[in-house]
Amino acid sequence: MAVNGDIRAGVVDVHAHWLPRELLALPPGNPFGGMNDRDGELFLGNIPLSFPTAAMTDIDVIVADTLKAGLGARVVSAPPFAFPVHTPSEADDYVAAYNEQLADAVSRTDGTLVGLGLVRLDDMAAARRELTRLAGAEGVAGVAVPPVVQGRSYDRGVMREVLGIAAELGLSVLVHPMQLPRPEWDHHYLVNLIGNPVETTTAVASVLLGGVLEELPDLRICFVHGGGCAPSLIGRWRHGWRSRDDVHRGSSRPPAESFTRLYFDTITHDPEVLKLLRTHASPDRILCGSDYPFDMGQPDPVGFVLDSGIDVGTLEANGRRFLGVNVIDGSR
Template identity: 85%
Template structure:
């Protein structure tokens, strides 16, 4: 079990973001021009992010907002712009600095906040070294990773091996999209509105059809935004798995069977989408999420799932299981 100590009682939000001011420049090679504060508002390059800088950078603000939202604990990770994927071999210092500051920051919140660290996905040796440190760090439960890197996902290669290290060390994995640009998505914020769920869906398919959970049965992996489009496609994937040799080549189980072993958060912005997710996912694998503090965040992360059939006790127990903590409390 990587996470030591205990957390505050109550619903656990597994999907929120934090980045210290000292690291707003983002990792080497990032194409965004870094993040910056302008009169208290945070910008990505010259693009306003529509929330206060403190909500991303000030750990006391994040902790206070957690309590205001009616949550017991919030799990924070870096915003996806900070993933070390553009020049990973030059990002070791940035990754180590983030993870060290994250552990120190969350450790001072009396269990209100838990951290998910950064890790490289291009080098298993470097990943193992950093993840071993994370497994020993106070207040850290796992890592946050992108769905895709260098045009690949988790079915094979180094990225699959990184998941193996996470399972071996007992670290939870949160998969968060990066808003990868495409020409047809250069307007109406489609890079987020379509791009984010499509990236996530690609990673879900990669894990299911690649047989990752068959190899790594102890892996705790969560896909945010309700799994993207995956709940509406898993039946189609099952059909392809039954009828095509190339679809079932990497797995011995139909996708719908392995789907019940994945974790998903509740950030769907649509009750019908949450109900569809609940129809396909296992009841003990649905986690509260918020996407705090971004403008696409679920504004009432604790109330939304409860209003649509998922009670507070279940959300707390499920969150504890994902973090690697014992499920029962007195």
């Protein structure tokens, strides 16, 4: 199923963030103290995020920055702090409000922005209700979700079932890490520099070794930050899959084979790492990403990818394939 509505022609950035000012407080139970504006700069609790509040909250600013970056369209989702995972049973109103405002905001951008909504990952009925609503929302292509919730990922339980509903409804899924705290990562920003790639890698492994793609062949799922550490671990996973019953018990295909059916964005910060990703991933599964407006993002997402040898036409086609969107005729 294609997203309701069209997008502008050109390179699609699948990884950017938006949150309306009315929802900066974040979902119930969040441990961050909410997000807040201080003289035009955005803070997470008392931590400065090093970018203007408007870059996260103002649709007109995001559209202008999208065009300035040479992009055809940009896919916006909530920042990971807004995932409803801490007290999800109390987050229904927040999730519904975000998804409603997202659909309204992106539908007014003439195809420049596409949305990915929020969903609970603890309750099947709540997840199906919200995903069904998103499937009918103009300009919304799917959902953004965290890689790990309370020690579990997408090979079992409700989280796996949510992927099944997304595949059934034709929704795209973007997996984005949350910077889960660990004592050994409490300095040097290691919670991001190491934690984010490790979270993503855990989710990639759970999908590959859990046989998710064998069960859901039509699932469109993207892992950001170039798949974290996964490209460098494919050989290790392959060896384990061949050598141990507990590794290959959940999947009928070698992990390297299923890896080619996953989507990945290009935020690797290193052309050689992107080259490694391209060695293992399918050429039609590489997507442009920016992580706009965060400081760990790629400031020139198109230039970085073009310098790595991927052409504009491929990037555009891959982005449309992931989202299931149409391109407005004559927009270039």
